[in-house]
Amino acid sequence: MKIINSHYIPLPEPRWLIMTPKGSIYEQLGTLTVVEDVATKKGNYGIKTHSHPVVIFADEMNTEEDGDKVNIMTTLTIADGKVLDDVLLKDCTRLCPSKHRIMTFMQFNTLVVKLVTKLDEDIDLDTLIEDMKFCAIEFIFYEQDIHELDLTTMNYNNKVYIISDGVGSPQFIMPVYAYKDKQGVHIDYSEIFFEFVNQARAYLKINRNFHFHFNTSSKEWEPLVERLNNELNDYLERKEE
Numbered sequence: 001m002k003i004i005n006s007h008y009i010p011l012p013e014p015r016w017l018i019m020t021p022k023g024s025i026y027e028q029l030g031t032l033t034v035v036e037d038v039a040t041k042k043g044n045y046g047i048k049t050h051s052h053p054v055v056i057f058a059d060e061m062n063t064e065e066d067g068d069k070v071n072i073m074t075t076l077t078i079a080d081g082k083v084l085d086d087v088l089l090k091d092c093t094r095l096c097p098s099k100h101r102i103m104t105f106m107q108f109n110t111l112v113v114k115l116v117t118k119l120d121e122d123i124d125l126d127t128l129i130e131d132m133k134f135c136a137i138e139f140i141f142y143e144q145d146i147h148e149l150d151l152t153t154m155n156y157n158n159k160v161y162i163i164s165d166g167v168g169s170p171q172f173i174m175p176v177y178a179y180k181d182k183q184g185v186h187i188d189y190s191e192i193f194f195e196f197v198n199q200a201r202a203y204l205k206i207n208r209n210f211h212f213h214f215n216t217s218s219k220e221w222e223p224l225v226e227r228l229n230n231e232l233n234d235y236l237e238r239k240e241e
Contacts, residue, residue: 007033008032021087028055051087103137129206162174
C-alpha cells in the first residue's frame with residue numbers, strides 16, 4: 001500500500017471536543033486526510049481515503065473568569081497538535097464546542113446509547129462523567145430530583161438492550177444478552193440490578209439528590225422493577241448538607 005497524497009484541513013472556531021471510541025476526550029484542531037492506492041478484488045488498483053483527527057487534550061486550556069462567565073482559551077496552536085493515527089475521524093463522537101462546554105440531558109443520553117451500542121458492552125459511566133467534568137463540561141439536566149422511568153427493550157443490530165425512558169431523565173441502558181446464561185435463556189436479574197446501581201451512582205455526580213422510580217409494561221422486567229424500587233436508593237450514598 002502506498003500513500004498517494006495527504007492534506008491537512010484546519011478547523012475554524014468554534015472547534016469541537018471529540019471523544020474517541022476508547023473514551024479519550026480531545027479538542028479537534030483539524031483533519032488529516034490520507035489517500036492511498038489499494039489492490040482491488042479484481043487485481044486492479046483503486047484508491048482509499050481515510051481521515052484522522054488532529055487534536056490536543058481537552059484539559060490543556062487556560063480559563064479566565066469574566067463575572068459569572070468562564071472563558072476557556074486554547075493555549076496551544078495547530079502546530080502543537082498531534083495526529084491520532086490509530087483513530088479514524090468517522091469513529092469519533094462530537095461532544096460540544098470547546099468554548100461552550102455544555103451537555104444537555106438529551107445530548108448526554110444520546111451519547112450514552114451510542115457508546116453502549118458501539119462498544120457492544122456496558123460502559124463505565126462513573127469514569128465517563130468524571131472525565132467530562134475534568135474537561136470543564138457542565139451537565140444541564142432537568143431540576144426535578146425524582147425521576148419516573150419506564151423500562152423497556154430496544155433491538156439494535158439484532159441485539160437486545162434494556163433501556164429506560166423518562167422525560168428529562170438520566171439514561172439507563174445495558175445489553176440484555178450479556179446477562180443471560182450460556183444458552184441465552186435465563187436472565188441474571190441480580191447482575192442487572194447491580195449494574196443499575198453503578199449507573200445510578202454515577203448520575204449522583206451530576207446531581208446528588210437524584211432519586212429513581214421505575215415502571216414497566218413488560219412482565220419480563222417486573223421482578224427487576226420491584227427490586228429496583230425497593231432497594232436501589234438504599235445503595236446510593238448521598239453526602240449530607
